[in-house]
Amino acid sequence: MKFSQIVPKVNHLAHSLTNNPEIDPDLIAVAAIDEAITGTISYIEGKKYAHWVEKTNASALIIPPDPALQDIASHRQIPWLTSGEPRLTFAQVIDLFYQPYRPQPQIHPTAVIAPGVKLGKNIAIGPHVVIERDVKLGDDVCIHPNVVIYPEVNIGDRSILHANCTIHERTQIGKDCVIHSGAVIGAEGFGFVPIATGWYKMQQSGVTVLEDGVEVGCNSTIDRPAVGETRIGKQTKIDNLVHIGHGCHLGANCALAGQVGLAGGVTLGNRVILAGQVGVANQAKIGDGAIASAQAGIHNDIKAGEIVSGSPAIPHKIYLKIAAITQRLPDMYQFFREQRP
Template identity: 40%
Template sequence: MEVPLKELAELVDGEIIGEVELIISGVGGVENVAKGEITFAQSDEYLTKAESSLAAAVIVADEIESDKTLLKVDNPRLAFAKIAHEFEPELYKTNEIHSTAVIADDVECGSNVSIGPQVTIESGVSIGDNVRIAAGAHIGSQVKIGAETIIHPNVVIMHQTEVGNRVIIHPGAVIGSDGYGFETTSEGHYKVPQLGNVIIEDDVELGANVTIDRGTTGSTVIGRGTKTDNLVHIAHNVRIAADCLLVAQVGIAGSAEIGEGVTLAGKAGVVGHLEVGANTTVAAQSIITNDVPPDSFYSGYPAREHKSEMRIKAARRKLPAMVKELRELKKEVKSLKEEVKEG
């Protein structure tokens, strides 16, 4: 695939400094960019590497002296991402239904839908325009899938799930499995039926092997524009607002509420029935055990306001020396008591 640099400049509202008529054949990082491709430099260190690379052009934020053709933009990394999309392959796009797919008679499909080998789609499903469903996926009954959504191989979407427009679900994800609900009695653990569903709003991206449980009653909701990494677990009746970031191995217990724009770093956890306020960041491996106000930065186990946690950790590092000093003081006190007693 080849694209004129002028078209890419229009795409990212950039200014070309150098050879205007360049044709770009792809994208690459400064360390692996190939001849004819475009790269980006967001610091002086990377600019030095880019200038010595095979890149045909370099995306930069400032006008500089360079032998390379430059594409000047406000945000080089964002511009690179937008340009990279132009070269991204359209995986699974066939605009056909594979002969081995098993599809109920009443399934409603929009235009240009691509359904791969060994896909199963149950009764009552509706699928929007330009949806791509890859090999081995299972779509349960009464599921709704919005337009432009991409479902990667071996995804399972259980019954009554609602998936919005332009959603991306990566391989092995399971959406709408039963929540973990049991009532313990003298006779054992009695399963509580999970009668709700999952709602995934527009522009959500779910990583590989993500699991999202259906509501016990009502819905588990993933808000518009939220992105999850791989191996994230979201329990029943959790409500996640728009534009959240959930990094790998995050776990959110049942009925927790996550505000808009929250970032949960790797292996962070949230106890059930709590609220995490909007625009909060929770550091890696932290566990939220109480409600968190908006615009906070929490860390630790149990998680506290980050500055407080840092003071506690700093004090903790002094504990061995303090214990040693305390032992010495106890010896001195004991010695003084013996002297007083003898005197």
């Protein structure tokens, strides 16, 4: 694809075919800036990577709106696009070069589909899929091989279930959701009441609901509660190996990174971001737009917009201050010993 063909198809602020207008390279692939070879288009994001404009082998670039970088690229005869959001523009360019694998819409003869299952139009159901009674699939749904769907599940239009995931009874999955391989949605929450002889199992009669556009990573688990709902708000994105306990309510547009764990009954507002391995205790409430750093341990409520770090989690600014002072503890301790041996 010619660079000039890409220009009108993506968001950008300005572009240049270089000071030699005849240079319009034929681009064959997208590449990271430090791995780019001739024939690829790449992008620069942030100061950390800016110096790569001077040495990359990419044949075209997406760069931030920085005249100095534009000049270097032009001088090196590299045509460029300027974008206020280079990573977003790069994502749009990837879409021009790459189509993710999708199986053909057909129902494989080895799939076992219970009588009475309702199927929309244009559905792909792979080999060895099992769909139990009273399941309803919308149009253009894609079920990869070896997925198991328990009874009474609804799955909205265009949702994709990757191989070997499991959807438990009564789960409601919206439109345009993606469930990655090995994820388990709507299984029984961890509900046991201590009794003299051990534990009394509290049956989990509730339901798990994923609103439209939710994505759940590989081998993540989202449990259903004893009563009521576990609910994931629209467009919320969940990475791999995340655990969401029974009765959690997540708002819209949240992002949960790998290995995050939410205990039972946690509430997240909208646009909450939890970095890797964060843990949140039972019943904690986290406000809109709050952010937790990696490995934070949240035991109490967090206000909207707050940034927290550490275990137990505290405001990030205080965390940084205390972390810095902690480095000085040996000096402080020596002073203490001198003053009061």
